[in-house]
Every structure is written in structure tokens, then in C-alpha cells.
Amino acid sequence: MPHYADFHRRSIDERDAFWAEQARLIDWQTPPQQVCDYSNPPFAKWFVGGTTNLCHNAVDRHLAARGQQNALVAISTETNTERAYSYAELHQEVQRMAACLQALGVKQGDRVLIYMPMIAEAAFAMLACTRIGAIHSVVFGGFASSSLATRIEDAQPVVIVSADAGSRGGKVVPYKPLLDDAIELSAHKPAAVLMVNRGLAPASLRAGRDHDWATLRASHMDTLVPCVWIESTQPSYTLYTSGTTGKPKGVQRDTGGYTVALASSMRHIFQGNPGDTYFCTSDIGWVVGHSYIIYGPLIAGMTTILYEGLPIRPDAGIWWSIVEKYKVTHMFSAPTAVRVLKKQDPAYLSKYDISSLKALWLAGEPLDEPTATWISGALNVPIIDNYWQTETGWPILTLCNGVEQQPSRFGSPGKAVYGYNVKLIDEATGEELTVPNQKGVVAIEGPLPPGCLQTVWRDDDRFVNTYWKSIPGRLIYSTFDWGIRDADGYYFILGRTDDVINVAGHRLGTREIEECISSHANIAEVAVVGVADQLKGQVALAFAVPRNTTGLETPEARAALEAEVMKVVDGQLGAVARPARVHFVTVLPKTRSGKLLRRALQAVAERRDPGDLTTMEDPAALQQIKDLIS
Ligand code: ATP
Numbered sequence: 001m002p003h004y005a006d007f008h009r010r011s012i013d014e015r016d017a018f019w020a021e022q023a024r025l026i027d028w029q030t031p032p033q034q035v036c037d038y039s040n041p042p043f044a045k046w047f048v049g050g051t052t053n054l055c056h057n058a059v060d061r062h063l064a065a066r067g068q069q070n071a072l073v074a075i076s077t078e079t080n081t082e083r084a085y086s087y088a089e090l091h092q093e094v095q096r097m098a099a100c101l102q103a104l105g106v107k108q109g110d111r112v113l114i115y116m117p118m119i120a121e122a123a124f125a126m127l128a129c130t131r132i133g134a135i136h137s138v139v140f141g142g143f144a145s146s147s148l149a150t151r152i153e154d155a156q157p158v159v160i161v162s163a164d165a166g167s168r169g170g171k172v173v174p175y176k177p178l179l180d181d182a183i184e185l186s187a188h189k190p191a192a193v194l195m196v197n198r199g200l201a202p203a204s205l206r207a208g209r210d211h212d213w214a215t216l217r218a219s220h221m222d223t224l225v226p227c228v229w230i231e232s233t234q235p236s237y238t239l240y241t242s243g244t245t246g247k248p249k250g251v252q253r254d255t256g257g258y259t260v261a262l263a264s265s266m267r268h269i270f271q272g273n274p275g276d277t278y279f280c281t282s283d284i285g286w287v288v289g290h291s292y293i294i295y296g297p298l299i300a301g302m303t304t305i306l307y308e309g310l311p312i313r314p315d316a317g318i319w320w321s322i323v324e325k326y327k328v329t330h331m332f333s334a335p336t337a338v339r340v341l342k343k344q345d346p347a348y349l350s351k352y353d354i355s356s357l358k359a360l361w362l363a364g365e366p367l368d369e370p371t372a373t374w375i376s377g378a379l380n381v382p383i384i385d386n387y388w389q390t391e392t393g394w395p396i397l398t399l400c401n402g403v404e405q406q407p408s409r410f411g412s413p414g415k416a417v418y419g420y421n422v423k424l425i426d427e428a429t430g431e432e433l434t435v436p437n438q439k440g441v442v443a444i445e446g447p448l449p450p451g452c453l454q455t456v457w458r459d460d461d462r463f464v465n466t467y468w469k470s471i472p473g474r475l476i477y478s479t480f481d482w483g484i485r486d487a488d489g490y491y492f493i494l495g496r497t498d499d500v501i502n503v504a505g506h507r508l509g510t511r512e513i514e515e516c517i518s519s520h521a522n523i524a525e526v527a528v529v530g531v532a533d534q535l536k537g538q539v540a541l542a543f544a545v546p547r548n549t550t551g552l553e554t555p556e557a558r559a560a561l562e563a564e565v566m567k568v569v570d571g572q573l574g575a576v577a578r579p580a581r582v583h584f585v586t587v588l589p590k591t592r593s594g595k596l597l598r599r600a601l602q603a604v605a606e607r608r609d610p611g612d613l614t615t616m617e618d619p620a621a622l623q624q625i626k627d628l629i630s
């Protein structure tokens, strides 16, 4: 087994030879003529001239060896249904969906917008698109009409695939009225809408535009739709970033590079083998869902679990009962979900036989050390943090245990993943920081490896100007995250570059203060923001969710806990980092993907306009903060 440092070095120094080897992990109709064309930086083209198909690699490729194996298991604790599809059945359903899309006029290169709940048909629709070379744009189901309308205008879809409703915590969310409004609002009108009827909410079909999936499907039961061979650099999909720092950006993904990157990540990062079972608790509306609910596990010939429901309903044992029942080997979730479980009875975590589970990967937000330690103790499986972005499509930092087993260091997402030439840059000078434990911007030297964004959809200028021009004097991709690297190559993410606060001349990462506060036994979750202060420039304000609120009813009790929290910060980071106030709230403002909306929190704390809130989960969370501040 090669030593990881050598493996990584080779991926950079012998880039083309390295990726030519990885490219053999997938099927090509015509092999690539050139591994990487970086003649026009920062635009990288991977596997130029090769033709392949994402759906072929995810589905058809496995038919001979594992046609009868489960490919997709769709579990809903909202409708209490479980549906399993073998690779052969998935192959058939995807062709039926593809035939319907073609019947509605979809051709290669056309866009199809998918606005769906977490049901099997959403997976069929994504795979049907990539099968025929249509570009999908999945929009998180239940997004408000105005957010959906902007995405319809941006993607200009020929067809929209949707459903009557989603369901969350037992509450039905009708989609059709939202969709109708969005189409009304949008300047672009789709030629057709394909509606899956789950029988959850009334959804009237508009004659001439809307079609019922069950009816149309019935006339395509045996239609064969072969995979269209796509040139590697042709787009497979577009997807928006979470909108945590501002207006979401439309990421454009290629075909060949993405397929290779995912196949390679399943081997070197996840050690996934055909026949294993992968349970990723994300949503298909996010990049994690694209890569590790749908494409990655299927490319690897695994069984993938698509779950509609909450982690605590009917009770906090639901995920582990799924692990037991389906002998899940790989699990992927987010720190925010773990923090939800942390507030529940820990007995649920030991109630089921989860011995099939090899590891739990977590991504999306900083995994603080106390949370990592807690879940690791509760589950007794390796906990592996991984850091990436919608833009990259697969991890930038993690442990590549398929190359070499390396120990987790809680608080760190691990080392630079092969293919990524990660650098820490001094924001002011643009110089690379090479001495361990210096703080800098996490940046990636081009070309970005296969799988990463090709550009911003229909906006090359925004791609170049947003990502590649932020560091003075050099063309380098900025992640806009701030971090340090220790002497062994482990990185620690300190927060977003805009979340660095400056208290009386001291630069502090809000993440450092949050990590420290969350080590207090009665704090489940905390957000720290910097707010303008006449005396010190900025001061830190903390908003914390207590684990246990009994006894916190009186102002005196809250003041006592506040003082305790401040003492913890004084002890660990020094008085300079001590928040001016620690406010207690029941919920923090988050995006639909579970990310802390620190920018909105900060704006409200500074009595400014919170800006674009289209991806926000629960508006009540921000109201609570407003009430506290005023
Ligand atoms: P937008 O770019 O629209 O503001 P966003 O950055 O939240 O939204 P995503 O692409 O979903 O959109 O999230 C990527 C970001 O999430 C990273 O840049 C980083 O800030 C954070 N992140 C993801 N995984 C981790 C992790 N394991 N540790 C720390 N931070 C993480």
C-alpha cells in the first residue's frame, strides 16, 4: 500500500499519469485523448475527447454482475413506505423516465429542473437526464416560489419534474402551488411539467403543460432508451451553493471528470466495495446528495439508501434501526444532525445492532471536537470529518484511508486529498504560508482536479472573478475558508474568511470561540459573530442553545450560565476572546442544508438588513435574535 504522502505528491507532480490511471476505474465508449487541458487557466478540461455516460457507469455497467442486487432503497418515515429497486429494476425505471422526458421534447444539452421530495422518482429523474445527456438542475424540494423562479430563469429548463408534495415531520408541504407560482413569476416558461402524484396533496394539472407521470409511464413500460455517449467535458448538471454567504452561485459540473472523481473517491476515501450499503442522510438538493446518495455509491455498485424523514422521528433511533435492517456499511451525515441527536436520549444510539457499520463520515460544517468525541463514544465506530464545497463535488480535505489508514484528529477534517494542491495563503500579501500552525486562507492551486466546477453556469466572468482573483498577485482558487495546518499535514478549518473578527487588534476565528464554548457540558450548539464596537473595533457575541433548559427559566440562572461560559473562554482562549454577551436561544438561524447563517445573524446583531434569506430554514429563528437584541 503506497504511503499517502507519496500518493498525494504523485497526483500533483505526475498529474496526467496519475489521473489516466484513475480514469480506468470507469467505462469509456471512446478513451480520452488528453488527460488535462489547462491551456486556458483557470478553466481546466479533463479527459478531453473521451466519451462516457454517468448513468451507464452508475446503472447499466452493473447489470451483468449484480442485476438482482438492490441498487436503491427508498425509505420514508413520513409516508411509512419502503421501496427497493434492484439494478435491473432501476435500469427499467430510469429508461421509462427517460422515455417520458424525450416524449416531452427533452434532447441532449437541454436542461431539466428537478423540484422533488426525497422519493425514488427523484433519483430516476436525475439518472434519466444524464442517460440522455440532458443537464439536470435539482432544486431543493419545498423552496419558496421566488427562489425557485430565479433558478428556473437561470437554468431555462425545457421540462420541470416535480411532485404533488413533500412531507416534513408529518406535515405535508404541497409543492404544486409553489411550482405554479414560480413558473408564473419566471420570465422563462418550461414546455412541460411532469408530475409525480404521491397522493399527499391535491395538484391540479394545467392542460397542455402538465403531465401525470403514472399515465405517461404506462405508455413507456418497455421503451428502450440507450445511453447517449457524452464528450467528457460536456456538462452533466448545474447546482446552486447553499447561499450561506450571499446569493447562491450556479455550479456547472462536467461529465467525465466527475465520474472519475467519484469512482476514485469511493475507492480511496470510502473504501466502498460492490455489494456494500451506503446511507447518506443528506438531501438530493445538495451536492452531498448528488455525489453520495446518487452517483458515487451507484458507480461503485453499492446499495444506496434514500431517506425521507427526520433523524428523530418516530424516535431518535430511526437511523440506527435502518443501519441494522439493511446492514449499512457506510454512513454519511452532517454535524448539524449529530447535534440534533446530542439533545436526545443517548440510549437510542445503543439500541440497535450497528456492527455492519465501518465508519461515519460527516461534512458540511465544522465538526467541533466535543461533538466528534460524543458521537464517537456513543456509536463506537470511526468518525471521519471531510471538508469540501458544492464547487468541488467531492472532498478537498479528509483521510484517504483506502490509500493508507491514518488516525482521525478530532477538530480536523484531515489532510489534503490527492489531486488537490492545497495551499495556505496570507490574505494580505498573497504569500504561501509554509511554517506549521500559521493561519491563512485555504486555497487550491490550479488546475482544480477532476470533478470540480468547470465554471459558474453561463457566467465565466463570475467564475474567474469570484474564485480566482481574491488573492493579490496570483491566480489561485480561494475556498474563502480560513485554516491552519499542523506539522503532520492535518488542517483545521477556523471559519469563513468573512467570519474572522478583530478585537482590539487581535484576529480571532469565530470558529475557535464556538469550539471552546461548545465544550461546556450544557451547550448543545453555539454561533459566534463579531459586531461593530466603538471601543474595540469588534466584539464577539455568542448565541447558544442549551442542552437542558430546566432551571434556566430565571434571568439569574441564565446570567449564571453566561458567566460560566465566559469563564470557559477566558480559561481556554484568554479574556480577549471572551464574548461581550452570551445569549440563550432555542434555535439558531440555518440554511435548509443545516448551515449556520452567520452573516444574517451578524447583520441582525448589528441592526442591519440580513440580506438574501431565500435558503433559510426557519424564519422564527432570526426573529428570536431580533427580539433579544432590541
Ligand atoms: P455559499 O457558497 O452560497 O455561501 P456555502 O459555502 O455554505 O454557501 P456549500 O458549498 O454547501 O455552500 O458549503 C461549503 C462550505 O461549508 C465550505 O466552504 C465550508 O465553509 C463549510 N464546510 C463544509 N464542510 C466542512 C467541514 N468538514 N469543516 C468545516 N467547514 C466545512
Ligand code: MG
Binding pocket: 241, 245, 389
Ligand atoms: Mg461557499
